[in-house]
Amino acid sequence: MISVTRLGVILTDRGSKYAVSGAGVSTRAEIDAVLGDLKSDKSYAKATHNTWAAILPTGALKADDGESGAGMVILRMLERVGLENHVIVVTRWYGGKKLGGDRFRRVQDATRAYLDQIVTLP
Structure with missing residues (x-):
């Protein structure tokens, strides 16, 4: 059983809510299990995006889930800190107002909050 860390809703911007979750994984099947676990919660299943x-070990994987470019934002941050065998999921519930480029900053903020919780830097 994979242990999923959920930080819940950590920020809001113009009505949109962002949550971040993650887990140690080593295969695509384990990533799918993490996503399935999140989506077993009705609120996550109804989210606009689970990026x-x-x-x-087989390479980098990402998915935007309709939030074009957001998966790459998370991936670049994982690469920067050298975190492998771990999936980070940023969940967004759309609040009715387009955020434009700010949506990438919110994805970064959510990812950073998660990394701050799990990565201890020297």
Whole structure:
């Protein structure tokens, strides 16, 4: 059983809410299990986007889930800190107002909050 860390809703911007979750994984099947676990919660299943990225032994994987470019934002941050075998999922509930480029900053903020929780830097 994979242990999923959920930080819940960590920020809001113009009505949109962002949550971040993650787990240690080593295969695509484990990523799918994490996504399935999140979506078993009705609120996550009804989210507008569940964007994610992971670096596995077989290579980097990402998915935008309709939030074009957001998976790459998460992936670049994973690469920067050298975190492998871990998936990070940024969930967004659309609040009715377009955020434009700010949506990438919110994805970064959510990812950074998660990394701050799990990565201890020297």
